[in-house]
Amino acid sequence: MNIQEKVQLMTLEEKAALVSGVDFWETNAIPRLGIPSMYMTDGPCGLRKQGENRDHLGLNESERTTSFPTGATFGSSWNPENMRKMGEAVAEESKFFGVNMILGPAVNIKRNPRCGRNFEYLSEDPLVSAEMGKAFVLAVQEKGIGTSVKHFAVNNNEDYRFMGDAVVDERALREIYLKAFETIVKESQPTTVMSAYNKVNGVYCSENHLLLTKILRNEWGYEGAVISDWGGVSDRIASLKAGMDLEMPGDCAYFRNQILNAVKNGSLPESVLDESVKRILKMIGDTKIVGVQPDFDEEKHNRISEEIAVDGAVLMKNAGILPLDKKASFLVVGDLFKKMRYQGAGSSLINPTKLTTPEAAFRSRKIAFEYVQGYREEDTDAQPELEKEVLMRAENYEKILFFGGQTDCVESEGYDRPNILLPINQASLIERLLRAGKKIIFVMYGGSPVELPFADGLSALLNMYLPGQAGGEATAQLLFGEKTPSGKLAETWVKTYAAVPFGDEYVTSKEDCYKESVFVGYRYYDQLPAENSLYPFGHGLSYTTFAYAEPQLTREKDHIIVSCTIKNTGDYDGGEIVQLYIGNPRSAVFKPLKELRGFRKVYLAKGEADRVTFRISLKELAYYNIGIGDWVVENGAYTVYLASSSTEIRHKLAFEITDQKDVPSPYATEQLPHYQEAEKLSLVTREEFECLLGKKLEPATGGRKAYTIESKLDELQDSFVGRIFHKAVVGVGRKQYEQALKMPESPKKDMNRKNGMFIMKMMPNNSLRSMSVSSSGKFSYNLAQGLVDILNGQYLKGIKKIATKIKVPELPRNQNRG
Known part of the structure; x- marks a missing residue:
C-alpha cells in the first residue's frame, strides 16, 4: 500500500492523531493500517535516549551513550570530517536503542556571546555552520537514521525564546540566518526541519508561511517534513496552513480538537491536512530501522570523541x-x-x-x-x-x-x-x-x-x-x-x-x-x-609553523579558482586551517569588507607541503537584493585574502567582474547613513532601522498589560496567584538541585544538579502556552486558559474553564483493530 492509498483510507481522527506526537518522543501509530510509530530524540552532541521514565523536558535519566564534544568544539575544528564521524557513531547508537531520528544538527548563528545555547551552535559564520551541519546530516542518513536540522530560524536567545520576536531585515535574514539551512537543505535533504519557538518579524516560526513554504519548499525545493520544537506551537491551524507538519511532543487534546473542528467547519481544507499526513508517512517510511543492530563499540566511539x-x-x-x-x-x-x-x-x-x-x-x-x-x-x-x-x-x-x-x-x-x-x-x-x-x-x-x-x-x-x-x-x-x-x-x-x-x-x-x-x-x-x-575569528596557534606560498588565481567561466602551497616549516606534525575571504567591491550597497567564502583543514608532517585549491562559484559572491527579491553579483573589483585568521592575511589577490547585469541598489543611502561604515553602526536609531526594514515597528507601551497565555512565568509574579504558581514550578528544579548537592560525588549527582539548575533558570522564561503544549497533557490547555482568567481577576470564568475537560476521540493505537 503506497502513501496515497493510506491517506485515502485514513479517517479524519487518524489524520489528526498522525500530525501530533505522543509519549514525548514518538509519532502516533495507526495499527488498523499497519502504520508504526517512530521514535525521535535529542542528538546534536550525542544520543539522549530516555527509558520508561520519560518527561517533556528530557531531564529524567537516559541510557548510557557517548558524550561527544558540543557544537562549539566541532565548529572550532573547522573539519566537517569530525561531524561525519560523530554522525556515523550516533546513527549506530540510534539503531541499537531503536531511535529512528536524531534531533540535530543545531546550526543557528552565534549572534551574541551571551546566548545561553551558543555552546550547542557551531559558528558566527553561516559557511562554517553549513558545511559542518551538512556533513552530519549526510552521515546519519546514509545509515538509515533521520535527522532534524534546527532551530528554523533566527533562534538567537534563550530568555525570550518561547515568545520573543526576532525583528530582522530580509537581507540579513537571507545572507546570515537562513544561509546554513539553505545549504543543508539543498545539498543533503534532511529528513525534517525543526521550526523554532520564536517569532520572526511578528509571526511564530511554526506558523510562518514565508519561512516554511515560500522559502523552504518553493525556493529551496525541500521535500521532507517540518516538525515543531517541543511546545513550539501557538495556533495549530495556522501552523498546518503554513507548512508545519508534526506538532511535538503532542498529546495536546486542544490542538487535536482544533484540527477536527476546523476541517468540519471548512476553515482548514482537508487537502492541507493531507499534505502534512503524506510528509509524515514518508518520514516514518524513510527512517524505518531494518534488522537488529548489535551492541555498539563503546571504546571506538570514545576514541572518536577524543x-x-x-x-x-x-x-x-x-x-x-x-x-x-x-x-x-x-x-x-x-x-x-x-x-x-x-x-x-x-x-x-x-x-x-x-x-x-x-x-x-x-x-x-x-x-x-x-x-x-x-x-x-x-x-x-x-x-x-x-x-x-x-x-x-x-x-x-x-x-x-x-x-x-x-x-x-x-x-x-x-x-x-x-x-x-x-x-x-x-x-x-x-x-x-x-x-x-x-x-x-x-x-x-x-x-x-x-x-x-x-x-x-x-x-x-x-x-x-x-x-x-x-x-x-x-x-x-x-x-x-x-x-x-x-x-x-x-x-x-x-x-x-x-x-x-x-x-x-x-x-x-x-x-x-x-x-x-x-x-x-x-x-x-x-x-x-x-x-x-x-x-579574532579564525585565530588559533600551533606548536609548529606554516608557510603560505605560490598563490594563484584564475577564472573559469562562472568560477574563480584560488590555490596556494601550504608547508609545515616547524618541528611538529600539525594541522592548519586555510581560510579564504573575499573582499566586496565598494558600491551603494553596504557590505562587510570581506566574508569567508572557503576553508580547508590540512594535516602535514614536519617538512611536508600540500597544494590547497578552492573553487568558488560567482553565485557565492552575491548579496540579496530586497528590491528585486533575488541574489545579485555586483560588477567591480574584488580582493581575495588567503589567511590563517580573519585578521592574519598571508596573501592578497585581485580580480574583477564586469559581465554581470547591473542592478540598482535597493537602498536610499541618505536614509541609512550609519550602515555605510561599520564603525558608525552603533549610531543606528530605531527610525533608521525602520527604514532598513521598510516598515514601522510597534511602539513600546508602558504599564502592565493583561495576562495572556503567552505571558512569561516571570511576569506572573505581579499577582498573588501568579507568585504561588511561579514558586511551585520553579520549586521543582530548586528541590532537585538541593537534593543533588547532598548526594555523594558521582556522575548522577552531576546530572541531577545540572537538571535542577536548568529547571530553576529556564522555567521562569517559559510561557503558559508552551508549558501546556509541551507537557503531554499533564498541564492541560484548559487549565492554562483558566489560570490566565484567574490571574486577570475573572475567577468564575477561570474556574469554569479549568473544570471543563477537553474531549477528543481515543488515539488510534487504543482502538480495536479494524
Missing part, C-alpha cells in the same frame, strides 16, 4: 611555555581539574559511557603534580580561604596549571548569561597569582567567549570548549605535546562585552531588533580598531 576534542581545541595564547615536559612537577589549581565540564546542560545532556577527567589522564601518565582546589565550581563568589591556600602552595612553584572556565552555574540552555565575565572566584584567584609573578597556563572549559582582562599576563591559554566524555585525555595529549593543537576560533572573542553591537539591548524585551543587519561577528568586529577584539 579525536574530535583534540582537533577542536584552540591554543589561543602560548608564550613558548607549551608543550610541557612530562618529567616536570606541577602545581595544579582548579575544581574543573577533577570535575571537568565537558558538556552543556538542558535537552542535550548525555549520560556518558565513560568519563576521563584531566586528573585521570594525568594519573595514567604518572605526572607528578600537587593539587589544590582553588575555587568551588558550584559557586561564583570569591572564596578568600581557598585563594589563601593556593597562594601559600604556589610559593614553591614558578608555573601554575589553572583549570577553569564557565561552569553550569553561568551557562546553559534555557537562559542567557547576564554578562560574559569569568566566574568571580576564578578571575580573582588568577589575578592574585599573576600579581605574585607566577606563569599561568590556563586550561579553559566552556561553551562561549568570556572577558579575559588578564589575558596579557597569561603564559598560555588552551581553550578546550566543551570536549565531551574524553576531554581529559584530549587535554593531556595537547598539554604534553603528544598532539599538536590545530583548532581555530569559529567566533570572535571580544575584549569586553561593550564591543558587541547593540549588546545593551539584548534580551531586554520580547522584541529583539537585529539593528546590526549583516554586520554579525567578524563582519563587524574586523572593521573596528583592533583593540576591540581579544582574539
Whole structure:
C-alpha cells in the first residue's frame, strides 16, 4: 500500500492523531493500517535516549551513550570530517536503542556571546555552520537514521525564546540566518526541519508561511517534513496552513480538537491536512530501522570523541611555555581539574559511557603534580580561604596549571548569561597569582567567549570548549605535546562585552531588533580598531609553523579558482586551517569588507607541503537584493585574502567582474547613513532601522498589560496567584538541585544538579502556552486558559474553564483493530 492509498483510507481522527506526537518522543501509530510509530530524540552532541521514565523536558535519566564534544568544539575544528564521524557513531547508537531520528544538527548563528545555547551552535559564520551541519546530516542518513536540522530560524536567545520576536531585515535574514539551512537543505535533504519557538518579524516560526513554504519548499525545493520544537506551537491551524507538519511532543487534546473542528467547519481544507499526513508517512517510511543492530563499540566511539576534542581545541595564547615536559612537577589549581565540564546542560545532556577527567589522564601518565582546589565550581563568589591556600602552595612553584572556565552555574540552555565575565572566584584567584609573578597556563572549559582582562599576563591559554566524555585525555595529549593543537576560533572573542553591537539591548524585551543587519561577528568586529577584539575569528596557534606560498588565481567561466602551497616549516606534525575571504567591491550597497567564502583543514608532517585549491562559484559572491527579491553579483573589483585568521592575511589577490547585469541598489543611502561604515553602526536609531526594514515597528507601551497565555512565568509574579504558581514550578528544579548537592560525588549527582539548575533558570522564561503544549497533557490547555482568567481577576470564568475537560476521540493505537 503506497502513501496515497493510506491517506485515502485514513479517517479524519487518524489524520489528526498522525500530525501530533505522543509519549514525548514518538509519532502516533495507526495499527488498523499497519502504520508504526517512530521514535525521535535529542542528538546534536550525542544520543539522549530516555527509558520508561520519560518527561517533556528530557531531564529524567537516559541510557548510557557517548558524550561527544558540543557544537562549539566541532565548529572550532573547522573539519566537517569530525561531524561525519560523530554522525556515523550516533546513527549506530540510534539503531541499537531503536531511535529512528536524531534531533540535530543545531546550526543557528552565534549572534551574541551571551546566548545561553551558543555552546550547542557551531559558528558566527553561516559557511562554517553549513558545511559542518551538512556533513552530519549526510552521515546519519546514509545509515538509515533521520535527522532534524534546527532551530528554523533566527533562534538567537534563550530568555525570550518561547515568545520573543526576532525583528530582522530580509537581507540579513537571507545572507546570515537562513544561509546554513539553505545549504543543508539543498545539498543533503534532511529528513525534517525543526521550526523554532520564536517569532520572526511578528509571526511564530511554526506558523510562518514565508519561512516554511515560500522559502523552504518553493525556493529551496525541500521535500521532507517540518516538525515543531517541543511546545513550539501557538495556533495549530495556522501552523498546518503554513507548512508545519508534526506538532511535538503532542498529546495536546486542544490542538487535536482544533484540527477536527476546523476541517468540519471548512476553515482548514482537508487537502492541507493531507499534505502534512503524506510528509509524515514518508518520514516514518524513510527512517524505518531494518534488522537488529548489535551492541555498539563503546571504546571506538570514545576514541572518536577524543579525536574530535583534540582537533577542536584552540591554543589561543602560548608564550613558548607549551608543550610541557612530562618529567616536570606541577602545581595544579582548579575544581574543573577533577570535575571537568565537558558538556552543556538542558535537552542535550548525555549520560556518558565513560568519563576521563584531566586528573585521570594525568594519573595514567604518572605526572607528578600537587593539587589544590582553588575555587568551588558550584559557586561564583570569591572564596578568600581557598585563594589563601593556593597562594601559600604556589610559593614553591614558578608555573601554575589553572583549570577553569564557565561552569553550569553561568551557562546553559534555557537562559542567557547576564554578562560574559569569568566566574568571580576564578578571575580573582588568577589575578592574585599573576600579581605574585607566577606563569599561568590556563586550561579553559566552556561553551562561549568570556572577558579575559588578564589575558596579557597569561603564559598560555588552551581553550578546550566543551570536549565531551574524553576531554581529559584530549587535554593531556595537547598539554604534553603528544598532539599538536590545530583548532581555530569559529567566533570572535571580544575584549569586553561593550564591543558587541547593540549588546545593551539584548534580551531586554520580547522584541529583539537585529539593528546590526549583516554586520554579525567578524563582519563587524574586523572593521573596528583592533583593540576591540581579544582574539579574532579564525585565530588559533600551533606548536609548529606554516608557510603560505605560490598563490594563484584564475577564472573559469562562472568560477574563480584560488590555490596556494601550504608547508609545515616547524618541528611538529600539525594541522592548519586555510581560510579564504573575499573582499566586496565598494558600491551603494553596504557590505562587510570581506566574508569567508572557503576553508580547508590540512594535516602535514614536519617538512611536508600540500597544494590547497578552492573553487568558488560567482553565485557565492552575491548579496540579496530586497528590491528585486533575488541574489545579485555586483560588477567591480574584488580582493581575495588567503589567511590563517580573519585578521592574519598571508596573501592578497585581485580580480574583477564586469559581465554581470547591473542592478540598482535597493537602498536610499541618505536614509541609512550609519550602515555605510561599520564603525558608525552603533549610531543606528530605531527610525533608521525602520527604514532598513521598510516598515514601522510597534511602539513600546508602558504599564502592565493583561495576562495572556503567552505571558512569561516571570511576569506572573505581579499577582498573588501568579507568585504561588511561579514558586511551585520553579520549586521543582530548586528541590532537585538541593537534593543533588547532598548526594555523594558521582556522575548522577552531576546530572541531577545540572537538571535542577536548568529547571530553576529556564522555567521562569517559559510561557503558559508552551508549558501546556509541551507537557503531554499533564498541564492541560484548559487549565492554562483558566489560570490566565484567574490571574486577570475573572475567577468564575477561570474556574469554569479549568473544570471543563477537553474531549477528543481515543488515539488510534487504543482502538480495536479494524
